[in-house]
Amino acid sequence: MALPGGYWGRFLRVDLSNRSIEKESLDDAALLRECVGGTGIGAKNLLEKVPAGTHWDGEGNSVSIFSGPLAGGPVGGAGLFSAVFKGPMTDLAGSTQANGFLGSYLKLQGYDGIVIDGKADIWSVLVITEGEARLIDGEKYLGMDTFATQDALTADLGLKQASVFSIGPAGEKQARFAVLSGDKGHIASKNGLGAVLGAKKLKAIVVSRGNLKPKYFDEQKLTELARALMQHGRNFSNGTRAAFGTSNQLANTYKTGQLPIKNYATNLFEPHYEKFTGQHLRETFTHRPKACWGCSLHSVWMTVTEGPQAGLEAEEPEYEALAAFGPQIGNLDPGGAVMLSDLTDRMGLDCNETGWVLGWTMECVDKGLLTPADLDGIDLKWGDVAAAAQMIRKIATREGFGSILAEGVMRAAGIVGRGTESLAVGTLKGATPRGHDHRARWSELIDTCLSNTSTLEASGGAVVNMQQFGLPPVKDRFSPSEVSTANALVNGGMLFYDIAAICRFTAEDFPCLIEAINAATGWDMTVQEAMTVGRRTVNRLRVFSLKHGLKPEKELPSLRYSSAPVDGPVAGLAIRDVFGDIRANYWRNMGWSETDGRPLPETLAALNLHDLIKDTWPEDIK
Numbered sequence: 001m002a003l004p005g006g007y008w009g010r011f012l013r014v015d016l017s018n019r020s021i022e023k024e025s026l027d028d029a030a031l032l033r034e035c036v037g038g039t040g041i042g043a044k045n046l047l048e049k050v051p052a053g054t055h056w057d058g059e060g061n062s063v064s065i066f067s068g069p070l071a072g073g074p075v076g077g078a079g080l081f082s083a084v085f086k087g088p089m090t091d092l093a094g095s096t097q098a099n100g101f102l103g104s105y106l107k108l109q110g111y112d113g114i115v116i117d118g119k120a121d122i123w124s125v126l127v128i129t130e131g132e133a134r135l136i137d138g139e140k141y142l143g144m145d146t147f148a149t150q151d152a153l154t155a156d157l158g159l160k161q162a163s164v165f166s167i168g169p170a171g172e173k174q175a176r177f178a179v180l181s182g183d184k185g186h187i188a189s190k191n192g193l194g195a196v197l198g199a200k201k202l203k204a205i206v207v208s209r210g211n212l213k214p215k216y217f218d219e220q221k222l223t224e225l226a227r228a229l230m231q232h233g234r235n236f237s238n239g240t241r242a243a244f245g246t247s248n249q250l251a252n253t254y255k256t257g258q259l260p261i262k263n264y265a266t267n268l269f270e271p272h273y274e275k276f277t278g279q280h281l282r283e284t285f286t287h288r289p290k291a292c293w294g295c296s297l298h299s300v301w302m303t304v305t306e307g308p309q310a311g312l313e314a315e316e317p318e319y320e321a322l323a324a325f326g327p328q329i330g331n332l333d334p335g336g337a338v339m340l341s342d343l344t345d346r347m348g349l350d351c352n353e354t355g356w357v358l359g360w361t362m363e364c365v366d367k368g369l370l371t372p373a374d375l376d377g378i379d380l381k382w383g384d385v386a387a388a389a390q391m392i393r394k395i396a397t398r399e400g401f402g403s404i405l406a407e408g409v410m411r412a413a414g415i416v417g418r419g420t421e422s423l424a425v426g427t428l429k430g431a432t433p434r435g436h437d438h439r440a441r442w443s444e445l446i447d448t449c450l451s452n453t454s455t456l457e458a459s460g461g462a463v464v465n466m467q468q469f470g471l472p473p474v475k476d477r478f479s480p481s482e483v484s485t486a487n488a489l490v491n492g493g494m495l496f497y498d499i500a501a502i503c504r505f506t507a508e509d510f511p512c513l514i515e516a517i518n519a520a521t522g523w524d525m526t527v528q529e530a531m532t533v534g535r536r537t538v539n540r541l542r543v544f545s546l547k548h549g550l551k552p553e554k555e556l557p558s559l560r561y562s563s564a565p566v567d568g569p570v571a572g573l574a575i576r577d578v579f580g581d582i583r584a585n586y587w588r589n590m591g592w593s594e595t596d597g598r599p600l601p602e603t604l605a606a607l608n609l610h611d612l613i614k615d616t617w618p619e620d621i622k
Contacts, residue, residue, distance in 0.1 A: 003027055004521035005217040006069030008110050012133050014126060016200050017059060017118030021133045026112055033523060034608070036533055037068035037112065038501035039095045039453070042084025043540040045115060046093060047612075052547045056088045056192070057174065057199035059119040065205075066113030067103035068501030069520045071293075072214050074226040076233070077503025079104040079163075079293025081113075084541075087191030087454055088176040089353075089408055090430045092545040094191025095453040099503050100183035101209075102163040104293045108210035120201040127157065129208040138203035142172060145346035146181040149204055159208050166204035167194040168348025170396040174198045175406035177353035180205075181345055185290070185299070185315035189350040191431075191454035217522030225516040226294070232509040233297050241505070242297050244278030246319040251277050253319075254327075257440035257569035261327040262382060263359035264425055264437060264560055267568025269327045275334050276326045281316065285335075290315060295506055302338060308385070309335035314342035317351075320435030324355025328435075329362060330382030343389055347396035354395070356409045356425055356432050358388050364420050374416075376400035408432070410558065425561045429554035431455065439563065440570045442483045443474075449557050449579075450487075450586055450597075452541035453498075458491035468510040469493040470527060478573065484582045488589030492534025493527075499537055536607045539599050542592075543612045552596050555583065 003009045009027030014020075026032070026041075035041045042064035054060040063085040070078040081103040087094030106113070110131050123138035141149050150164040165182030171194030178194030179187045182205075197203075216222050233242065240248040253259045254273040261269045274280060285305050289298035302316040317325070317338055325337035325344075344351050362382050364370040372379040376394065378401075380387045394402025404412050409432060413424035426432040427449045434456060438445035443459040451457035466473050466486060474486045497504045500517060507513040514530050517523065556562075557579065564574035575582070584594045591603030601613045 002029065004029055004032055004069065004523060006071075006073070006214050006520040007032060008107070008112055008212075008214065011066070011111055011113040011115060012128070013115045013117065014133070014135070015118045016116065016120040016124065016135075016202060019120070019124070019135055021135070033525075034533070034536070036499045036517075038066050038082035038097070038499045039084055039495060040499040040533060040537045041066045041113065042082060042095065043093070043537045043544070046084050046086070047540050047544045049117075050086055050544070052549075054086060054548075056086045056091055056196060061086050061196060061199075063116040063193070063196060063200075064113065065116070066501065067107055068499070069517055070500065070502055072104045072107035073216060073520065074223045074294060075502065075506070075516055076226065076230050076295035076297070077292055077506030078501065080501045080503050081106070081188075082498045082501050083180065083188050083193050085191075085193060085196050086548065087193065088174075088195050089191045090454050092429065092454065092548055092550055093452060093541045094193065095498060095541070096188045096190040096193055096455065097498050097501070098165070098180065098182060098186045098188035099292045100163060100165075100186035101293050102165055102182060102205070102207055103501055105163045105207040105209050107214055108212055109207060110210065110212040114205070116197075116200065116202065119199065123201045123203050125153065125204045125206060126202065127206045129157075129159070131210065131212065138201070141166075141203050143169060145169065146348050147184055147346050150182070150184060153204060153206055157206065159206070161209040163207045164204060166348075167197050167202075168346060168396065170348040170406070171195055171198035172203075173396065173398040173406070175349065175395060175398060176408045176411070177350040177406075178348050179350050181348050185345055186292070187345065187350070189352070194348050216520045218519045222516055222519040225512060225519055229507050229509060229512055229516065230296060232512065233506045236505075236508060244282055245299065245316060247276065247278035247281065247322050250319060250322070253436065255569065257565060258436045259327055260323055260355075260433075260435065260437045262330050263328065263356070263363045263423065264439065264563065264565070265363055267437065267565050267571070272332050273327065275332070276322050276337065281334060285338075287316060292503065295503070297505055304335040304338055307333050307335040309333070309339045312339055312342070314338050315345070317341035321351040323435035324351045325388070328355040328359045329388060331385055331388075332383060333385060336385035340385060340388055340392065343392055347392060349392065349396060352434055353408055353432055354392060355435070357395070357405045357412060358391065360409045360413065360420070360423055360425070361391070361405065363423050364416075367423075369418050369420050370416070374401060376402075422559050424558050426558050427554070427561065428556045428558065429550070433561070437565070438561070439565050439573070439575065442478055442575060443487055445557060445561070445575060446484055446487055446582055446586060449555050450583065452538055452545055453495070456494075457538065458487045458494055466490060469531065480578045480582045481585055484586040485589050488586050491538055491590065492531040494534075495537060496530045496534040499533060532607065536609065539604060539607055539609060539612070542597075542599055543616055546598060547615060555597065
């Protein structure tokens with residue numbers, strides 16, 4: 001069977017233990033259609049190559065970094081890559097993505113992906129130029145933040161066009177929520193990818209822009225569909241997101257109770273929320289475009305023009321960073337949020353988890369459960385931006401109390417004790433929410449607790465656009481049965497974006513995305529087949545995590561995460577009492593056991609995963 005368009009049929013396998021790099025084939029056309037790319041290929045590699053008992057920081061952990069069939073071509077946002085690995089936040093499967101240019105530049109070098117195995121004795125940097133890969137000494141770059149690392153490497157290597165993704169001080173010290181950060185502001189942020197690479201002593205990955213353009217089945221049609229996808233992205237939300245960024249809906253988020261405020265202690269932030277909207281930021285601060293691969297839905301570089309941070313130039317924070325460093329920590333200064341977001345990116349930390357640990361610590365201080373003496377003399381009060389910056393640096397370098405916070409909020413609360421556990425926002429398996437108050441966003445609370453990627457898997461907002469997947473819309477976002485059923489039915493569709501390795505903002509028209517993939521590859525894939533590819537990937541990740549110790553008692557929200565808001569639009573509404581029924585209904589609709597969440601044999605068989613039945617149901621195999 002001929003190789004589909006959009007693929008080279010090869011990837012790089014890097015073994016850091018013996019410092020070897022091999023080119024391996026990926027030319028099985030049937031396998032490519034079964035997995036497509038990104039998270040799909042990564043999940044298969046993880047399940048097959050990382051046995052139970054492997055520690056996230058061990059030599060046996062394997063990191064897959066793959067693009068999709070649209071990378072390097074005319075579709076905007078296809079510079080994305082997806083990384084799959086066993087991560088430290090949950091000690092289970094993790095999948096995380098970053099935009100920018102690396103996915104496309106890798107394709108232009110003639111490769112579909114990279115697999116990183118082993119564990120080095122010395123710090124290294126992986127460099128891919130002129131179709132070849134090599135490891136160079138990484139010692140001189142230690143201690144550098146992610147921006148400085150990019151500048152130093154491109155200068156030292158004499159590269160004018162290159163994508164550089166690196167770990168900051170946080171990854172070097174293996175803070176559990178360390179990230180892989182690249183192209184100055186694009187972050188692969190979930191489940192501690194930066195810590196995994198830090199354990200492997202890989203400081204950075206450098207890929208220069210090559211000139212090996214992939215071949216497509218119907219390039220003219222693909223170009224037309226790329227324009228249609230981009231136009232859909234520009235028109236989304238009546239054009240307000242294109243004009244004002246991902247914070248364009250922050251006001252509505254606040255008014256519906258979905259903005260995280262002071263660690264879920266309150267839902268009131270009026271009138272301060274207005275200063276954190278994309279409209280206010282872009283109308284108040286000066287800015288200039290900052291693009292990803294082939295994308296005109298520009299994020300922006302921003303210069304703060306007022307307040308204590310006036311004169312600071314940094315990337316405009318996405319909504320989640322603004323939420324984390326504004327209302328979540330009680331900060332009233334949007335310029336301060338810009339500064340903290342920039343610092344977090346440079347140190348190589350996840351903005352979401354950083355916001356949760358800071359907010360938790362501030363509430364503990366406010367309630368007298370922690371004192372400045374506990375915090376190395378830092379009086380970390382609500383809204384204190386300077387103190388927050390001090391603590392971020394201590395987290396990244398694992399200094400003093402920062403080393404406790406570097407464990408993430410759920411583990412930090414367990415270490416500190418003193419009743420602080422009741423204030424920790426997260427799941428019992430260690431994952432934490434994205435940048436919303438999920439007590440008013442049940443689809444994402446359910447998803448966070450039951451996800452197999454370590455972050456959102458099935459949902460893409462409080463109410464997903466179900467119609468584009470051929471499913472009925474959600475009428476009541478607080479109906480336990482309706483929301484959990486919808487999450488299950490749509491699962492596979494939302495994950496397919498990460499499998500195709502494409503930015504959701506540039507490809508939200510899902511049927512059009514599938515047409516584009518067909519134009520690139522020559523397939524005749526349908527929306528339903530794409531969702532099946534997604535569900536196959538979900539089930540692979542599920543089986544992996546079950547083999548690695550996932551138990552039902554861990555798939556629950558913490559006390560604060562499942563509490564009833566004390567004020568605001570949804571005051572008194574709590575998910576805690578119905579979560580058991582929600583979980584059972586979700587598992588049933590996923591084709592999993594209602595009691596322990598194991599994929600049923602008939603579910604695995606229907607997904608052509610027959611080989612996983614014996615691993616999942618050993619008691620039934622004679």
